[in-house]
Amino acid sequence: MAEETEALEAQFDATVAADRRIEPRDWMPEGYRRTLIRQIAQHAHSEIIGMQPEGNWILRAPSLRRKAILLAKVQDEAGHGMYLYAAAETLGVDREDLTERLIDSRQKYSSIFNYPALSYADIGVIGWLVDGAAICNQVPLCRCSYGPYARAMIRICKEESFHQRQGYELLLAMVNGTDAQREMVQESVNRWWWPSLMMFGPPDGDSPNTQQSMAWGIKRHTNDELRQRFVDMSVPQAAALGITLPDPDLRWNAERGAHDHGEPDWAEFKAVISGSGPAHAQRIAHRRRAHENGAWVREAAQAYADKQAARVAGKGAAA
Amino acid sequence: MSSEPTNKRTWPLYEVFVRGKRGLNHVHVGSLHAADDEMALHNARDVYTRRNEGVSIWVVRADLITASSPDEKDPFFAPSADKVYRHPTFYAIPDEVPHL
Numbered sequence A: 001m002a003e004e005t006e007a008l009e010a011q012f013d014a015t016v017a018a019d020r021r022i023e024p025r026d027w028m029p030e031g032y033r034r035t036l037i038r039q040i041a042q043h044a045h046s047e048i049i050g051m052q053p054e055g056n057w058i059l060r061a062p063s064l065r066r067k068a069i070l071l072a073k074v075q076d077e078a079g080h081g082m083y084l085y086a087a088a089e090t091l092g093v094d095r096e097d098l099t100e101r102l103i104d105s106r107q108k109y110s111s112i113f114n115y116p117a118l119s120y121a122d123i124g125v126i127g128w129l130v131d132g133a134a135i136c137n138q139v140p141l142c143r144c145s146y147g148p149y150a151r152a153m154i155r156i157c158k159e160e161s162f163h164q165r166q167g168y169e170l171l172l173a174m175v176n177g178t179d180a181q182r183e184m185v186q187e188s189v190n191r192w193w194w195p196s197l198m199m200f201g202p203p204d205g206d207s208p209n210t211q212q213s214m215a216w217g218i219k220r221h222t223n224d225e226l227r228q229r230f231v232d233m234s235v236p237q238a239a240a241l242g243i244t245l246p247d248p249d250l251r252w253n254a255e256r257g258a259h260d261h262g263e264p265d266w267a268e269f270k271a272v273i274s275g276s277g278p279a280h281a282q283r284i285a286h287r288r289r290a291h292e293n294g295a296w297v298r299e300a301a302q303a304y305a306d307k308q309a310a311r312v313a314g315k316g317a318a319a
Numbered sequence B: 001m002s003s004e005p006t007n008k009r010t011w012p013l014y015e016v017f018v019r020g021k022r023g024l025n026h027v028h029v030g031s032l033h034a035a036d037d038e039m040a041l042h043n044a045r046d047v048y049t050r051r052n053e054g055v056s057i058w059v060v061r062a063d064l065i066t067a068s069s070p071d072e073k074d075p076f077f078a079p080s081a082d083k084v085y086r087h088p089t090f091y092a093i094p095d096e097v098p099h100l
């Protein structure tokens, strides 16, 4: 028995080492399965909860054009949640159960969605910085060792590029507008910059699971590497908008060929991710309400399906 | 495929296949839950083809799919492994013979 497990483990290790994909019915170490379930579920929950801060602004969009765009983006995020729940299910968990775990606060979602969206400039900044940071995190996941997760990420990344560009375009329109609009953008960036940097997770020294995830081919880069990449990409984009990133320590380091930057407030990160963010209770309550209010729809659809099936069966018997 | 019996009935799982454009095969794109076949098709359209990704969709209940098992992989696919003569590269043809 132990020998058999060893052989399976060797086969698994060889597949990962050769940069080939693990598929649902392959043997995999229990820890690998558990890590993936946690990560994919958390990712799916983030997409679903992530609809709330933006969804709240759909009815207040300043034009029909902006409304159609925001509606399409929020609908995409629902789709991303669906792709990811589907990927999680290939690991043997039940989707209904994942939803329960979210609304019982037994599973987490990205800390970023515990911050409120306070103005329409936030819609632009969320697209630019929050979706931008998500893209940095997600592009390497397209090569994740677990096939269904990698394939979901490929679909998601294709769609994310629209999310980031619509946000940046919105900000361009605002910074080319009035002084008050430019101030709105700056004020919004001041609030979202640090939470965006936190989206990459704790610093490498404080991220005990990173090494194992990298060995398993789930993760391809460390948190700090991805954060650095995001900072380097954002600096010229901020300059093109004519806005200032709120970090006094941010400067180009010619030696490293990268920007030095300050540290996010990790105490705040820890507090927010464990649910003390200003909007956490509201987000969960809203998700629970939507789930409970939808119960009758699910039941009605089931009753209709049962009735149709019975009718077909009845016809078969009569003939 | 195994699904644990639960007392609260959940909608069955469907696998979704999309034909990207005319002339291509349907390709598996993912899965979803629906109460019946028709709802599965509508959900598949909304979830998997928001940007003209398809001209045709197949949905099939996951529990109706018969699949080869990866554990049996070697013996199952072995019959094709030793038939190199099924591939054109098996045959040596002089370089000067054209169009072959």
Ligand SMILES: [Fe+2]
Binding pocket: A047, A076, A077, A080, A156, A160
């Ligand atoms: Fe997304």
Ligand SMILES: [Fe+2]
Binding pocket: A077, A131, A134, A160, A163
């Ligand atoms: Fe997005």
